[in-house]
Amino acid sequence: MKALILEDDVLVAELLETVVAGLYPGVSVNIAGTLAEAVQCTGKHRFDLFIADWNLPDGSGLELVRQIRGSDRGVPIVMVSGRSDRESVLRAAHYGIDGYITKPFDVKLLHERLAKLLKVEQAEPLSLDELLKNSLETVIQLPSDLDPADIVELMSRQEDLSPAQLAERWREEASLTARLLDVANSSSFRRSGKPVESLRDAIGSLGVPLALNQALALSLDVSNKLQHEPLKSLAQIHHEQALQVAKEAQRLAISLKKTSIPFQKAGLLSRLGELAVLKVLNQFAAAGGNLEADEAERALAEWAQSYGNRLKVQWRLPLGLRELIGAVHFLPNDSTREDRLIMRAAALMAAGQQNSEACRRLLRRLGMDVEDHQQE
Template sequence: MHVMILEDDVWISDLLRQIVHSLRPQAQISCKTSVTAALDEWQSNPADLVICDWNLPDGPGTRLLERIRKQDTQVPLVMITGRADRDSVLEVRSLRVSAFISKPFQVPKVLDCLDRLLPATSSLSPSFATAVERFADFLAEQTSENLDMPLQAGSFARLVALGKQPAELRGLYEIACEEPAITARLLAAANGAQYSNGGSACMNVHEALQVLGVATSLNVALGLTLRPEAELQDPELILMAQEQFGQTQSLCKRVADLATACRIDPAPLHSAALLHRMGELCVLAQAQLWRDKGHSLSLEDLSHALANSSSELAGRLKAHWRLPIPLRDLIGACYALPAINTRREAILMHLAATELSGQADPTKLARLHRLVGLN
């Protein structure tokens, strides 16, 4: 089964991809951001269902639907639009659009809509075969869009429950400001071309929620609940994740205390502290997928991956999500300080991480205290 998604908003596209995968795990999904690319894709690889935005950078999505209807009168077509009024629906009546999804959409309604339109598949479970035999090779072959972090125990259920209620910012903020995975995705979306106004970078959850609005923010977060690695199931992996989350929470608290003492805005520092273990958490999420595929994974191999692959995966996530450079610098400061032009915020991050490591000598700590402005 092949599903084509034409949507230039990468976060809406990713959410739709996750929705389709959750309904039809074996589906082949191609995501395009321009009408031209989608037309080329249709000619070489026609789809069994097409999800299309109305307005694209190079013209209306109706161009694609018109081409499809000249060749195929049966394939279901789904139109994504902010203009699902009667006149707009009548405007494309000749295209026999199967369903309209109004922006901003509600995930449960989209799930129900696409489940009815997607072709049925075999009831057999999807094949988990993989060509690689080592976990290290499995990590290396993953594309950046397949990398993510798990949620903490309990957050998955809280997020799902939040999605069944009228959208509101307070409940989402309470979850997001504690969850690295949600924080990263909200910041990535808010700093993306579709939402950024070209001004200063969005560096914290509160700003991201204001930029995106409640409906879009909730959709970005709910996209996580559709990923199989979002909720760890393996007891060993859950315990290891709890350790990583514990270190993250400790750093967040220490950073907040130091920021108050130094009269520095704690919000961007909180984001950096929350994300400083993103590589390790990504390894654990991938370990869950690896074990779900029926492969064994020894504690030795998992520990080796945590020690040797976390940094590389973190770098790939930062680049894929295009996290702001100032935020990346704050995250990096948890591990090392640049030799020159070091800002107080970076020094504070390094000081907090060094204190919690318990391995720094008093002379270094005293120097860091002086540099950040503390006696």
């Protein structure tokens, strides 16, 4: 399936792309910022869905609608606009659109409206490898109530965020609120002897960086969003592995008197590829595909790295963070970077290989007492 989004506001276009990708797994999305660009796209490709803004730098999205309807009466077209008056809505309807959505729009409402408005016929079912290959070229989303990409973006500007701002942003996130209150009220953070009662106070007690890491951990737990039971179990396993790597990396960093937050973050993100592949496998199974246990393991082994790399680029993760994540899975023998040694050692310890010669060697290179860390 191919979709064309005509929208000159980059942020709105990316939001629309994300919503469409969530509704139609494997969709290929083209974004045009001008009417001329959109017309050029329609001359080169056939699209199964159009979403067009009304006001554009070089004209009106209605002109694109007029041209499309001149040759195709059935393809779904949705108009998005800041105009909400009755006359504008009726004028757009006259051109034969399938839906009209006014700006600014709420993401959940937008998702619901598009899901109801658009009934796009699906082509022949794809094989598992075809679906994995096609999905890799689209906007990849993890099936979570919290968007991990949104949390990662907040992390990139955490120095400018206050507990009050985060509390306002997350005020309707019940599971996250419960998690942050629970952590803030644990013995490690209870300093005054009084319980923390509000989300804002919980974030203030933890600090913005740690609160964001807690949110990231919760957003990466996708197991409850997968319907295929064997995949739910695999998701739980990989999420737990990521949590363990984060825990060990944090512990090693603290022992070496380093700021632990970046290492914990890298550990939490170390199973991104596996979680993304599991989502695609779940889509395949939900569509009636026959998914054997060994096939799921094969797909994870063959595709997880590619999906992980794709998400690192899609989420614009800094190079330093990407390198820390990469060290969890592989570290050249001649690597001397202490931060990467920490991540690789944490991965081995999380996998129960703290007694292996490879782990012992890494700890010695970090100047740490091997026996002490084996006993902890």
